[in-house]
Amino acid sequence: MIVGTAGHIDHGKTSLIGALTGVDTDRLKEEKDRGISIDLGFAYMPVEGAETLGFVDVPGHEKFIHTMLAGAGGIDFVLLVVAADDGVMPQTREHLAIVDLLGIEHGIVAITKADLVAEERLQEVERQMRDALAGTALADISMIPVSALSGRGVAPLLDEIVGAARRFARRQATGRFRLAVDRSFTIQGVGTVVTGTVLSGQVSVEDHVTVSPSGLNARVRSIHAQNRPSETGRAGDRCALNLAGPGITKTAVGRGDMVCDQHLHAPTSRIDATLRVLGSEPKPIGHWFPVRLHYASAEVGARIVLLAEEPVAPGACTLVQLVLERPIAAAAGDRYVVRDTSARRTIGGGRFLDLRAPARKRRTPERMAQLEGHALTGPKQAIEALLAAPPFYLDLGAFARDRAIAATDLPALTQALGVVQLPLEATTLAMSQASWDKFRNDILARLKTFHADNPDLLGMGVERLRTQAELRLPVPAFRAALQALARPGEIGLDGACVRLADHRVTMTLADERLWHDIAPLLDGTERFRPPRVRDIAGLLAVPEAQVRRLMKLGSRMGKVHEVAHDHFFLREVVAEMVAVIAEISSAADKGWFTAMQLRDRLENGRKVAIQILDFFDRHSVTLRRGDMRRLNRNRLDLFGNLSNGVSDKAGVSGGDSSPVGRPDFKSGRGRETAFGGFDSHSLPPSSGSAGSSR
Structure with a gap:
């Protein structure tokens, strides 16, 4: 248990x-010289019979309230100190208000200097x-x-504190590690x-941690927990960590930083929160009100953005957004x-x-519903509420x-709720079963109507x-x-098309025979410069209109x-060309490349290379600036195949159409998949099609 003092200056806390x-x-020497805590x-x-007690003594002077706040954030039990001769003073009330705002529920009052006054004064x-x-x-x-x-x-005071320590249920060491x-x-x-x-979780010697918000990585060489050498430090302990790593110095890590599990490093500078204004505040708090925010051991300038229309009156509670001057490492709740x-x-x-x-x-009804879910302290209840809100x-x-x-x-939480999980590359999205059923039925109905x-x-x-x-789900x-x-x-x-499983677009028997003759002409070593409709018709001795229709x-x-007009490329070849462009762009200065670079890689001539790039420009796979192009990675998978997975780091997502493994495939590095885009199959059909469906 961590015991923290609170009270006015010179009331005898130390x-x-x-x-x-x-x-x-x-x-400190200055503390000795001046006789006050700084x-x-x-x-x-x-x-005996309990773990070692840790005491945090905080300054009482009004100039050092920020220091008091840095120490008060991690205490479990408050020792409120008030001098018998002075009685309740301004910093007594302010410290008490801070303790109440921090949600500290256990403590004791010590009326000091009792030998200086009469019993009536006590x-x-x-x-x-x-x-x-x-209150x-x-x-x-x-x-x-x-x-x-x-x-x-x-x-008697010590007996009360020790008794509280023996009754104290120490913080659970569940969760990921954080030390302020x-x-x-x-x-x-x-x-x-x-x-x-230690605010949550536990840490062990040789663990790798991150200093947030700076992002410095470190290794824990040794630990002192509650002033004793230890192999671990747990939630509720006062710990000293000996850190080692590149850039780790006493000036690089300081008060206000959070040493945490590496997965928790995600600093934030915009936070939605509850706010209770003290009744002692002289006037209502308005929009964009400047404040100093104190969290754990950190202090940072901030602005209060009201999520309600009216200013918040003294003594009232409301929802706000805190816009910080610089990011901090924090945790919801x-x-x-x-x-x-x-x-x-x-x-x-x-x-x-x-x-x-x-x-x-930030003030929409949908956002307010989300905040109602975030306000629930229990993770299970919060997940359930958030899945029921937009x-x-x-x-x-x-x-x-x-x-x-x-x-x-996390798995136990999601299993208890019976949520539907959608695994992505770096995370997992969840939906309630009811929302999933609604989504599924909507998609199937829209596809049926489209067909x-x-x-x-x-x-x-x-x-x-x-x-x-x-x-409306995000693309991934x-x-x-x-x-x-x-x-x-x-x-x-x-490819980039979705259909009902039983929907097929088929060719007639005659068309299939003709396609069987055409397909080899578009593939192989000539796939990057395939013959046009007129050339195919001449090679196969069939009418040009028939080839064009097919x-x-x-x-x-x-x-x-x-x-290009009358110039058709196989779908898998288009996917292969996207992979080649991705490789060229990755190797180019700031990603910008020329048509000549693509021509040299595809060995197909300047005119065809430009036509290919114009095609990709139209679909925003490439971004053009003069004669230069750059790959738009948000459209990288546009001509790939969704059935091959969410992401394919070895190549452009393509399923059967993936060029990897072909003996004449020339590219293979620097590619990554990003989602988003439009595909030509969504365009209205041309009239007079000879195809049939079943």
Whole structure:
């Protein structure tokens, strides 16, 4: 259990800690000279039948409230100190307000300097404290008169604290590791050491961690937990970590940083939160109000963006967005405090709800419904509520990260809720069963209607279907959802087309025989410069119109793409050319390349190379600037094949059409898949098609 002091300056907090533990927490020369605490002080006391108690002594002067806040964020039990001769003072009330805003529910009041006043005065001070505590979670805590000088009341006070420690249910070490740094220093022969309170999870010697928000990676060389050498540090412990790694120095890591599990490093500068304004605030808080935000050991400038129309009155609670001057490492559900920019008063505080708050549409009914879900402290209840609110899906990886939930704990949560999971490359999206059934039925109905209206088209374009769907999923999630429908055979995926599984566009027997003769002419070593319709007709001695009609049908069936007028390329060859362009662009300066570079790789002549690039320009696969082009990676998979998976790092997604493995394939590095795009199969069919469907 971590015990923290709170109270006005010169009310005897440090002396009382000394009487309880035998440790003088004032360690700085200036503190000795001035007789006041300036920085955080620490003491430890072994307890028989319980774990070692840690004490955090905070300054009482109003100029050092920011330091007090850096120490108060990790305490479990507050030792409220009020001097019998002075009684309740301004910093007594402010410290008490801060303790209440931080949600600390356990504590005791020590009325110090009891040997200097009469019994009646002690009773009066106790009444003052009862009035000050009224309406807080500490309203009914015990009060004990003490004197650090004479020893009066010290033993009963210690007994109360030790009893609380034995009853204290220490924080669960579940979740991912986070330690809020309050000190950083160098020990000769040891290296950089940081200290702080472990907020969640646990850490072990030789673990690899990240210093956030800077992103420095480090290895834990040794650990002191509760002032003793240890192999591990757990939630609730005061820990000292000896860190080693590139760039790890006492100046690179300091108060306000978070040492955490590497998966948690995702700093944020825009947070939706609750806010309770103290009743002592002189006037309502308006939109874009400037404050100093205190969270854990961090302090940063911020602006309050109201999510309600009216200013928030003193004593009221509301929802706000906090826009920070610089990113911090935080976790959803954690508490914070805000003070005015001149550091003269505490304004209020609350709890972080969503670390990835939107900059736009932050007041819509849909967003308010999401925040209701984020406000639920239980992960299971929060997931259930978020899946029932627009947009009806949830990024499980981001949810677990922002709440510091361990990866091993997430499957049990999702299994208990019975959610439908859509695995992506870096995370998993979840939908409720009801939302999934609605999405599935909508997709199948739209495909059925499309086939009825366009019987001679192979299928509907992925992006067209996505944008028309009632439940609008992001591109990667939509493609994962389509694959989930394709696995049991409800739909088919052909290139960038989606169709019902039983829908086919077929050729007549005569057309199939002619296609059997045409296909080899478009493939092989000549695939990058295939013959045009007129040339094919001459080579096969068939009417040009017949060849053109069949090639148009093949285009609608997804067998070929018309790159230029009457110039058709096989679908897999187009996918191969995209892979070649991806390789050229990756090797080029800032990704920009010329038609000549593509011509040399495809060995097909300048005119054909330009026609190919014009085709990709029209579909936004390439972006043009003068005579230069650059690959648009958002359209990289446009001519690939969804059935081959969400992402294929070895090549452009292509299924059977993938060029990998062909003996004359020339590219193979620098490719990556990105989602999005439009495909030509979504265009209205040309009239007079000879195709048939069944």
